[in-house]
Amino acid sequence: MIDSLDVSYGNMWGSHEGPTHPNPIPSALAARRHAAGMSYAVLLSLRERPLAMVERWPRGRWRVYLFDDASRRAQMIDFEPFGTGKLVVFRNTRLTEGGQETLSVEGLCCPAAEFGDWQVFASFLAQQDHELAPTVVLHDVSVGEGAGPLRPTGIEQLFLPGPRDTPDGPATVELGDAGAVRITSGQLVVSDPGWVIDPRTVAVPPGEYPVTLALLRRTPWITVAAAKVTFMDTPSHTWEMVLRPDEDPELLGEGEFYGVGVDTGTVAFMDATRTVDEEGLDEEVFGPLSFVDRPSVELPGTDTEPNLIALSAGWGDGSYPVWIGRTEDGQAACVVVDFRLYPTDQEMTAPGGTGPSPA
Incomplete structure:
Protein backbone atom coordinates (compact mmCIF):
# COMPACT_ATOMS: atom_id res chain seq x y z
CA MET A 1 0.00 0.00 0.00
CA ILE A 2 1.32 3.42 -0.97
CA ASP A 3 1.17 5.93 1.90
CA SER A 4 3.86 8.40 0.74
CA LEU A 5 5.30 9.72 -2.50
CA ASP A 6 8.40 11.72 -3.39
CA VAL A 7 7.72 14.81 -5.51
CA SER A 8 10.16 16.55 -7.86
CA TYR A 9 9.77 19.08 -10.68
CA GLY A 10 11.18 19.74 -14.14
CA ASN A 11 10.59 21.39 -17.49
CA MET A 12 7.68 19.81 -19.33
CA TRP A 13 9.37 19.67 -22.73
CA GLY A 14 11.36 16.47 -22.75
CA SER A 15 9.56 15.00 -19.74
CA HIS A 16 7.94 12.39 -22.04
CA GLU A 17 11.35 10.95 -22.93
CA GLY A 18 11.88 8.78 -19.85
CA PRO A 19 11.18 8.12 -16.18
CA THR A 20 13.16 11.14 -14.86
CA HIS A 21 13.39 14.91 -15.39
CA PRO A 22 15.86 15.74 -18.18
CA ASN A 23 15.92 19.31 -16.81
CA PRO A 24 14.98 19.40 -13.11
CA ILE A 25 13.82 22.69 -11.56
CA PRO A 26 13.21 23.84 -7.96
CA SER A 27 9.72 23.56 -6.49
CA ALA A 28 9.63 27.33 -5.95
CA LEU A 29 10.25 27.92 -9.67
CA ALA A 30 7.55 25.40 -10.58
CA ALA A 31 5.15 27.25 -8.27
CA ARG A 32 5.94 30.57 -9.97
CA ARG A 33 5.36 29.00 -13.38
CA HIS A 34 2.08 27.53 -12.16
CA ALA A 35 0.90 30.95 -11.01
CA ALA A 36 1.90 32.43 -14.39
CA GLY A 37 -0.02 29.75 -16.31
CA MET A 38 3.16 28.20 -17.71
CA SER A 39 4.00 24.56 -18.32
CA TYR A 40 6.10 22.28 -16.09
CA ALA A 41 6.23 18.62 -15.04
CA VAL A 42 5.85 16.82 -11.71
CA LEU A 43 7.36 13.38 -11.01
CA LEU A 44 5.70 11.20 -8.37
CA SER A 45 7.98 8.39 -7.25
CA LEU A 46 8.31 5.82 -4.47
CA ARG A 47 11.80 5.11 -3.15
CA GLU A 48 13.34 6.29 -6.46
CA ARG A 49 10.90 4.20 -8.49
CA PRO A 50 8.89 6.45 -10.87
CA LEU A 51 5.14 5.94 -10.68
CA ALA A 52 3.68 8.93 -12.55
CA MET A 53 4.77 12.00 -14.52
CA VAL A 54 2.24 14.83 -14.37
CA GLU A 55 2.49 17.55 -17.03
CA ARG A 56 0.86 20.98 -16.72
CA TRP A 57 -0.32 22.10 -20.18
CA PRO A 58 -1.66 25.47 -21.37
CA ARG A 59 -5.34 26.43 -20.94
CA GLY A 60 -5.81 24.38 -17.78
CA ARG A 61 -5.07 21.00 -19.33
CA TRP A 62 -3.03 18.24 -17.70
CA ARG A 63 -1.46 14.98 -18.84
CA VAL A 64 -0.44 12.07 -16.61
CA TYR A 65 1.91 9.29 -17.66
CA LEU A 66 1.74 6.13 -15.53
CA PHE A 67 4.74 3.79 -15.32
CA ASP A 68 4.74 -0.02 -15.12
CA ASP A 69 6.91 -2.17 -12.84
CA ALA A 70 9.83 -1.83 -15.28
CA SER A 71 9.61 2.01 -15.19
CA ARG A 72 8.21 2.12 -18.72
CA ARG A 73 5.38 4.45 -19.69
CA ALA A 74 2.35 2.22 -19.71
CA GLN A 75 -0.56 4.67 -19.81
CA MET A 76 -1.30 8.27 -20.80
CA ILE A 77 -4.30 10.12 -19.35
CA ASP A 78 -5.33 13.56 -20.64
CA PHE A 79 -7.48 15.97 -18.60
CA GLU A 80 -9.32 19.17 -19.45
CA PRO A 81 -11.23 21.68 -17.30
CA PHE A 82 -14.94 21.15 -16.82
CA GLY A 83 -17.03 23.79 -15.09
CA THR A 84 -15.54 25.26 -11.97
CA GLY A 85 -12.93 23.36 -10.01
CA LYS A 86 -13.12 20.08 -11.91
CA LEU A 87 -11.04 18.10 -14.41
CA VAL A 88 -12.45 15.37 -16.64
CA VAL A 89 -10.54 12.77 -18.64
CA PHE A 90 -11.04 13.19 -22.38
CA ARG A 91 -8.45 10.65 -23.49
CA ASN A 92 -7.15 7.50 -21.80
CA THR A 93 -4.51 5.53 -23.68
CA ARG A 94 -2.59 2.34 -22.98
CA LEU A 95 0.96 2.53 -24.35
CA THR A 96 2.47 -0.70 -25.66
CA GLU A 97 5.50 -1.67 -27.72
CA GLY A 98 3.18 -2.31 -30.63
CA GLY A 99 1.35 1.01 -30.44
CA GLN A 100 -1.56 2.50 -28.49
CA GLU A 101 -4.91 1.24 -27.26
CA THR A 102 -7.80 3.55 -26.37
CA LEU A 103 -9.30 2.88 -22.93
CA SER A 104 -12.60 3.96 -21.44
CA VAL A 105 -12.88 7.48 -19.99
CA GLU A 106 -16.31 7.00 -18.43
CA GLY A 107 -16.52 8.43 -14.94
CA LEU A 108 -12.86 9.49 -14.80
CA CYS A 109 -12.55 12.92 -13.21
CA CYS A 110 -10.91 14.71 -10.30
CA PRO A 111 -10.81 18.14 -8.64
CA ALA A 112 -8.83 20.81 -10.48
CA ALA A 113 -5.30 20.72 -9.06
CA GLU A 114 -3.85 23.69 -7.24
CA PHE A 115 -0.08 23.70 -6.97
CA GLY A 116 1.00 20.97 -4.58
CA ASP A 117 -2.34 19.06 -4.70
CA TRP A 118 -0.73 16.05 -6.36
CA GLN A 119 -2.90 13.60 -4.40
CA VAL A 120 -5.63 14.28 -6.97
CA PHE A 121 -3.47 12.68 -9.66
CA ALA A 122 -1.99 10.05 -7.33
CA SER A 123 -5.45 8.50 -7.15
CA PHE A 124 -5.05 7.45 -10.80
CA LEU A 125 -2.22 5.10 -9.81
CA ALA A 126 -5.02 2.61 -9.21
CA GLN A 127 -5.18 2.35 -13.02
CA GLN A 128 -1.89 0.44 -12.73
CA ASP A 129 -3.21 -1.72 -9.84
CA HIS A 130 -1.51 0.26 -7.08
CA GLU A 131 -3.28 0.39 -3.73
CA LEU A 132 -3.23 3.78 -2.00
CA ALA A 133 -3.66 4.54 1.68
CA PRO A 134 -6.52 6.89 2.66
CA THR A 135 -3.90 9.63 3.15
CA VAL A 136 -0.80 9.91 0.95
CA VAL A 137 2.01 12.06 2.36
CA LEU A 138 4.04 14.01 -0.21
CA HIS A 139 7.76 14.65 0.26
CA ASP A 140 9.44 17.42 -1.76
CA VAL A 141 12.75 16.07 -3.12
CA SER A 142 13.25 18.69 -5.83
CA VAL A 143 16.54 20.39 -6.59
CA GLY A 144 17.63 23.59 -4.85
CA GLU A 145 17.30 27.07 -6.32
CA GLY A 146 20.86 27.07 -7.69
CA ALA A 147 22.48 30.11 -9.27
CA GLY A 148 19.37 31.32 -11.09
CA PRO A 149 19.11 32.55 -14.70
CA LEU A 150 22.15 32.97 -16.93
CA ARG A 151 24.25 35.87 -15.70
CA PRO A 152 26.08 38.35 -17.95
CA THR A 153 29.57 37.32 -16.86
CA GLY A 154 32.55 37.77 -19.12
CA ILE A 155 30.72 39.77 -21.80
Missing part, protein backbone atom coordinates in the same frame (compact mmCIF):
# COMPACT_ATOMS: atom_id res chain seq x y z
CA GLU A 156 33.70 42.09 -22.33
CA GLN A 157 36.02 39.10 -22.72
CA LEU A 158 34.02 37.95 -25.75
CA PHE A 159 35.65 40.77 -27.72
CA LEU A 160 39.26 40.31 -26.57
CA PRO A 161 41.39 39.05 -29.49
CA GLY A 162 43.59 36.04 -28.88
CA PRO A 163 43.53 32.26 -28.36
CA ARG A 164 40.48 30.52 -26.89
CA ASP A 165 39.76 27.06 -25.56
CA THR A 166 36.39 25.94 -26.88
CA PRO A 167 34.37 22.71 -26.57
CA ASP A 168 35.55 21.94 -30.14
CA GLY A 169 39.21 22.59 -29.44
CA PRO A 170 41.59 25.56 -29.62
CA ALA A 171 40.69 28.57 -31.75
CA THR A 172 41.54 32.24 -32.14
CA VAL A 173 39.30 35.29 -31.67
CA GLU A 174 39.59 38.12 -34.18
CA LEU A 175 37.56 41.32 -34.33
CA GLY A 176 35.58 42.13 -37.46
CA ASP A 177 33.87 45.30 -38.68
CA ALA A 178 30.35 44.66 -40.02
CA GLY A 179 29.64 48.30 -40.84
CA ALA A 180 27.14 50.60 -39.13
CA VAL A 181 23.42 50.15 -38.55
CA ARG A 182 21.32 53.28 -38.98
CA ILE A 183 18.54 53.83 -36.43
CA THR A 184 15.89 56.40 -37.34
CA SER A 185 12.95 55.47 -35.10
CA GLY A 186 14.77 55.24 -31.79
CA GLN A 187 14.25 51.45 -31.65
CA LEU A 188 16.97 48.92 -32.50
CA VAL A 189 15.60 45.48 -33.45
CA VAL A 190 17.49 42.23 -32.88
CA SER A 191 15.84 39.40 -34.81
CA ASP A 192 16.10 36.54 -37.24
CA PRO A 193 15.56 38.41 -40.55
CA GLY A 194 13.39 35.58 -41.82
CA TRP A 195 11.08 35.74 -38.80
CA VAL A 196 10.64 39.36 -37.68
CA ILE A 197 7.67 38.78 -35.39
CA ASP A 198 7.60 40.23 -31.86
CA PRO A 199 11.35 40.99 -32.01
CA ARG A 200 13.60 42.12 -29.19
CA THR A 201 13.99 45.89 -29.23
CA VAL A 202 16.23 48.39 -27.47
CA ALA A 203 15.48 52.11 -27.18
CA VAL A 204 18.42 54.24 -28.41
CA PRO A 205 18.80 57.77 -29.82
CA PRO A 206 18.57 57.94 -33.62
CA GLY A 207 21.97 57.68 -35.30
CA GLU A 208 24.47 55.37 -36.97
CA TYR A 209 26.15 52.81 -34.74
CA PRO A 210 29.11 50.49 -35.50
CA VAL A 211 28.60 46.72 -35.45
CA THR A 212 31.59 44.72 -34.20
CA LEU A 213 31.96 40.96 -34.57
CA ALA A 214 33.95 38.58 -32.38
CA LEU A 215 35.09 36.06 -35.01
CA LEU A 216 36.22 32.63 -33.89
CA ARG A 217 38.69 31.20 -36.38
CA ARG A 218 39.37 27.49 -36.79
CA THR A 219 41.00 26.71 -40.13
CA PRO A 220 39.28 26.85 -42.56
CA TRP A 221 36.14 28.03 -40.73
CA ILE A 222 35.35 31.42 -39.28
CA THR A 223 32.23 31.77 -37.15
CA VAL A 224 30.60 34.68 -35.35
CA ALA A 225 30.98 34.10 -31.61
CA ALA A 226 29.37 37.41 -30.60
CA ALA A 227 28.12 40.64 -32.16
CA LYS A 228 27.99 44.11 -30.61
CA VAL A 229 26.27 47.36 -31.54
CA THR A 230 28.00 50.28 -29.78
CA PHE A 231 25.98 53.40 -28.94
CA MET A 232 28.46 55.17 -26.65
CA ASP A 233 32.24 55.02 -26.38
CA THR A 234 31.91 54.40 -22.64
CA PRO A 235 32.55 51.16 -20.73
CA SER A 236 29.44 49.33 -19.55
CA HIS A 237 28.92 49.58 -15.81
CA THR A 238 26.11 47.01 -15.63
CA TRP A 239 24.62 44.37 -17.92
CA GLU A 240 21.03 43.20 -18.19
CA MET A 241 19.05 40.80 -20.34
CA VAL A 242 17.01 42.37 -23.14
CA LEU A 243 13.42 41.44 -22.28
CA ARG A 244 10.05 41.73 -23.91
CA PRO A 245 7.34 43.37 -21.76
CA ASP A 246 5.74 40.00 -20.89
CA GLU A 247 8.96 38.23 -19.85
CA ASP A 248 9.83 37.68 -16.18
CA PRO A 249 13.33 36.46 -15.22
CA GLU A 250 11.80 34.99 -12.06
CA LEU A 251 10.31 32.27 -14.29
CA LEU A 252 13.73 31.14 -15.58
CA GLY A 253 15.60 28.16 -14.19
CA GLU A 254 19.32 27.84 -13.53
CA GLY A 255 21.34 28.97 -16.53
CA GLU A 256 18.23 29.74 -18.61
CA PHE A 257 17.59 32.96 -20.50
CA TYR A 258 15.19 34.76 -22.80
CA GLY A 259 16.95 35.25 -26.13
CA VAL A 260 16.65 35.86 -29.82
CA GLY A 261 15.23 32.82 -31.58
CA VAL A 262 16.99 31.79 -34.79
CA ASP A 263 15.45 29.54 -37.43
CA THR A 264 17.43 30.59 -40.52
CA GLY A 265 20.92 30.49 -39.01
CA THR A 266 21.01 34.29 -39.16
CA VAL A 267 20.57 37.30 -36.87
CA ALA A 268 20.01 40.87 -38.02
CA PHE A 269 20.35 44.33 -36.47
CA MET A 270 17.95 46.90 -37.95
CA ASP A 271 15.66 49.79 -37.20
CA ALA A 272 12.12 48.98 -36.08
CA THR A 273 10.76 50.57 -39.26
CA ARG A 274 12.80 48.38 -41.59
CA THR A 275 10.81 45.76 -43.47
CA VAL A 276 12.29 42.55 -44.89
CA ASP A 277 11.53 41.05 -48.28
CA GLU A 278 11.52 37.39 -47.31
CA GLU A 279 11.53 36.29 -50.93
CA GLY A 280 14.85 38.07 -51.49
CA LEU A 281 16.64 36.73 -48.42
CA ASP A 282 18.17 33.72 -50.19
CA GLU A 283 19.85 35.90 -52.80
CA GLU A 284 20.65 38.92 -50.65
CA VAL A 285 21.52 37.38 -47.25
CA PHE A 286 21.68 33.61 -46.92
CA GLY A 287 23.60 32.99 -50.13
CA PRO A 288 26.33 35.63 -49.64
CA LEU A 289 27.03 34.66 -46.01
CA SER A 290 29.93 32.24 -45.71
CA PHE A 291 31.77 30.42 -42.90
CA VAL A 292 34.96 30.87 -44.93
CA ASP A 293 35.22 34.55 -45.79
CA ARG A 294 31.95 36.50 -45.27
CA PRO A 295 30.38 36.31 -41.80
CA SER A 296 28.13 39.38 -42.29
CA VAL A 297 26.29 41.27 -45.01
CA GLU A 298 24.67 44.70 -45.21
CA LEU A 299 21.41 45.36 -47.02
CA PRO A 300 21.53 49.07 -47.93
CA GLY A 301 18.74 51.41 -46.97
CA THR A 302 16.22 52.86 -49.37
CA ASP A 303 14.68 56.29 -49.74
CA THR A 304 12.20 55.43 -46.98
CA GLU A 305 13.94 52.78 -44.88
CA PRO A 306 17.28 52.46 -43.06
CA ASN A 307 19.77 49.66 -43.68
CA LEU A 308 20.00 46.16 -42.19
CA ILE A 309 23.07 44.22 -41.08
CA ALA A 310 22.78 40.42 -41.02
CA LEU A 311 25.31 37.92 -39.73
CA SER A 312 25.71 34.20 -39.30
CA ALA A 313 24.44 33.09 -35.89
CA GLY A 314 27.28 31.02 -34.49
CA TRP A 315 26.88 27.52 -35.89
CA GLY A 316 23.20 28.00 -36.71
CA ASP A 317 19.67 27.75 -35.35
CA GLY A 318 18.82 28.04 -31.67
CA SER A 319 18.23 30.70 -29.05
CA TYR A 320 20.90 33.16 -27.97
CA PRO A 321 21.07 35.68 -25.11
CA VAL A 322 20.95 39.39 -25.89
CA TRP A 323 22.52 41.72 -23.32
CA ILE A 324 22.39 45.48 -22.97
CA GLY A 325 25.33 47.25 -21.35
CA ARG A 326 24.51 50.42 -19.43
CA THR A 327 26.63 53.29 -18.19
CA GLU A 328 26.70 54.34 -14.54
CA ASP A 329 23.82 56.76 -15.17
CA GLY A 330 21.72 54.07 -16.88
CA GLN A 331 22.18 55.00 -20.54
CA ALA A 332 22.45 52.26 -23.16
CA ALA A 333 26.12 51.88 -24.12
CA CYS A 334 25.91 48.77 -26.31
CA VAL A 335 23.94 45.63 -27.16
CA VAL A 336 25.63 42.23 -27.41
CA VAL A 337 24.40 38.91 -28.82
CA ASP A 338 26.41 35.96 -27.48
CA PHE A 339 26.33 32.88 -29.73
CA ARG A 340 27.83 30.75 -26.95
CA LEU A 341 30.68 29.18 -28.86
CA TYR A 342 32.87 29.14 -25.79
CA PRO A 343 31.80 29.02 -22.12
CA THR A 344 31.44 32.01 -19.85
CA ASP A 345 32.95 32.19 -16.36
CA GLN A 346 29.60 31.13 -14.87
CA GLU A 347 29.42 28.05 -17.06
CA MET A 348 33.04 27.06 -16.43
CA THR A 349 32.35 26.90 -12.68
CA ALA A 350 28.92 25.25 -12.94
CA PRO A 351 28.69 21.58 -11.83
CA GLY A 352 28.63 19.06 -14.64
CA GLY A 353 30.34 20.94 -17.49
CA THR A 354 29.96 24.12 -19.49
CA GLY A 355 26.43 24.91 -18.40
CA PRO A 356 22.76 24.28 -19.09
CA SER A 357 20.87 24.86 -22.30
CA PRO A 358 19.08 28.14 -23.00
CA ALA A 359 15.37 28.72 -22.62
